[in-house]
Amino acid sequence: MAEHELKPFILDLPNEILIAILEQVARHELVNPITPSLFVCRRFCQLGIPVQYKRLKLSSSKDVSRSKPRISELQRTLQENSGLGQYCRDLCICSNDADDSDSNDRNSGESHHGWDDGDWSDGDSDGNSDGNDADDSDADDSDPNNFPILRNIASSLPNVHSLEIDGGLGMDEGSYSAKNRDTWCLFRFCVAFMPSLRTVSLRGGMGGQLDVRELMDTLKGTSVRRLILHGFEVSDSPIHQWPSQEFGPSCINELDLELCNERPTVTACLLEWPEALTSLTFKNNCSGQKDMDLPALGSMLRKHKDSLVKLSIGSLASEGMGKLFDLSAFGAMEELELVMQQIVPNWPANFGENDYSSLLPPNLNILKVGIFGSDKDNYEHFRDGAGSWLRGYAKAAVRQKVPLQEIVLDVPVLARKRSRSPALFLWGRLDAPEFDQFWDAMDALEKDLRSMGIALTY
Known part of the structure; x- marks a missing residue:
């Protein structure tokens, strides 16, 4: 057989x-799965090394990377071949909020502190992740953190598009620990360079203000x-003393607020800051904040009615359930x-045409509704409850000539595939006889919506 036929x-x-294939391999859940492919041939090595540097995940603590090549090795590699840093697009820096005095007691194998986490590379230019400790002579052994080296590495990554700081930015009782002050300095340095x-993604880690x-x-x-x-x-003192105009307007157009515990004054300031928001995800912890309801959030968003394309809102204050806001003037909104439960807390619902109209932006394409919680009634009475409301909403959209194309229902993961196979879900089995009427109601709703x-x- 000819040689070219064996290729x-x-x-x-x-x-x-x-x-593209190598990038898909690099995204696999295995730790550093792309490494073996680099040894296939010279061509794979040349193509694969830039892929390894596309996503870097680094830790600010030395102890958590004992079993991985030290970041000082990455620093030396970037110093010897500065072109490799040009490939990095996504950078994640993990900084534990806990006091470093007990750092040696923490588990060095936790994936969210290590370099490799499936989608992230340790940046070893030779694809070598055999677990041997690298010489750490470039670092100050008396310093338990890697901030000087991280600053040096960050200065070699000019093309980063996405920066995530995981932990290390919070205050404890109004003041920063020494490590958290260093994390803020590193964050400012990255933004500047x-x-x-x-x-920019900032995650609270172990909490903090x-x-x-x-x-x-910054x-x-x-x-x-x-x-x-x-x-x-989220700290709001002294929030009333500094209007957002002091810092803006900002060119941020996408804002995601998730699982934060903040007061309405902070939310108002954050929403006033951008010049024109196109996307807002608001899924904060609003328990105990009776003033944070849909009307309050709607008034904060009025500035962005001509630019907001996507709006995603989770559960708000329980005191505000059933109170609506008017989105009819949000002409750019498509999703x-x-x-x-925030819209209709109780069944049967007395929902009129004006109520539907207030929740129908004129150019809406997609409506996503979270319906199902642990309440069994949501399933048993779906036809006369949520199903009836969705039919009314769809009919109102057709009457008002709103280009609604899709309604997406948030179904628990165990029921997502519309299967009657046995499965446990909080209070019972999804294949229980009472679920037949639920699936029948879903089928009927799907048919009615399709006719429109x-x-x-779901």
Whole structure:
């Protein structure tokens, strides 16, 4: 057989397709799965190394990376071949909020502190992750953290588009620990030295208060377009003393607030800050905040009625259930996500045409509704409850000539595949006889919506 006939067909593929394949391999759940492919041939090595550097996940603590190549090795590699840093697009820095005095007691194998986490590379240029400790002579052994090295590495990554800081930014009783002050300095350094930065994600880690004023000051004048805040106690003192105009307007157009515990004054300031929001995800912890309901949030969003394309709202204050806001003037909105219990807390619902109209932006394409919780009645009375409301909403959309194309229902994961197979769900089995009427009601709703030109997805 001729030699060319023995050549694997994959080697005949163009570079563009091979790179796409390697990127998919790099996203696999296994730890550093791309490494073996780098040894296939010179061509794979040349194409694969940039893929390894596309996503980097680093830790600010030395002890958590004992079994991985130290980041000082990555620092030396980038110093020897500065071109490798040009490939990095996503950078995640993990900084534990806990006091480092007990750092040696923490588990060094936790995936959220290590370098490799499936979708992230440790940046070893040779693809070598055999677990041997690298020489750490470049670091100060008396310093339990890696901040000086991280600053050096960050200065070698000019093309980062997405920056995530996981932990280390929170205050405890109004003050920062020494490590958290260093994390803020590193965050400011990254923002200043990464001109291509478009997305910033800050995660609360072990909690703590986030100083919104310091955050706004850090991002002032940058080209960041998306801001994600997750899991913070958001400080609002002295929030009333500094209007958001002091820092803006900001060019941020996508804002994600999830699992944060903040007061309405902070939310109002954050929503006033951007010049024109196109997307808002608001899924904060609003328990105990009776003033945070749909009308309050709607008034805060009025500034963005001509720009907001996507709006996703989770559960708000229980005191405000049943109170609606008016979205009829939000002409740019194409996608809306709401929680049914926030709109209609009790059945039967007395929902009129004006109520439907208030929740129908004139150019809406997709409505997402979270309906199902642990309440068994949501299933047993679906036809006369949520199903009836959705029919009324769809009919109102047709009458008002709103281009609604799809309604998406948030069904628990165990029921997502519309299967009657045995499964446990909180209070019973999904294959129980009473579920037959639920599935029949879903089938009937799907048929009715289809006759109106609207798809039902669940």
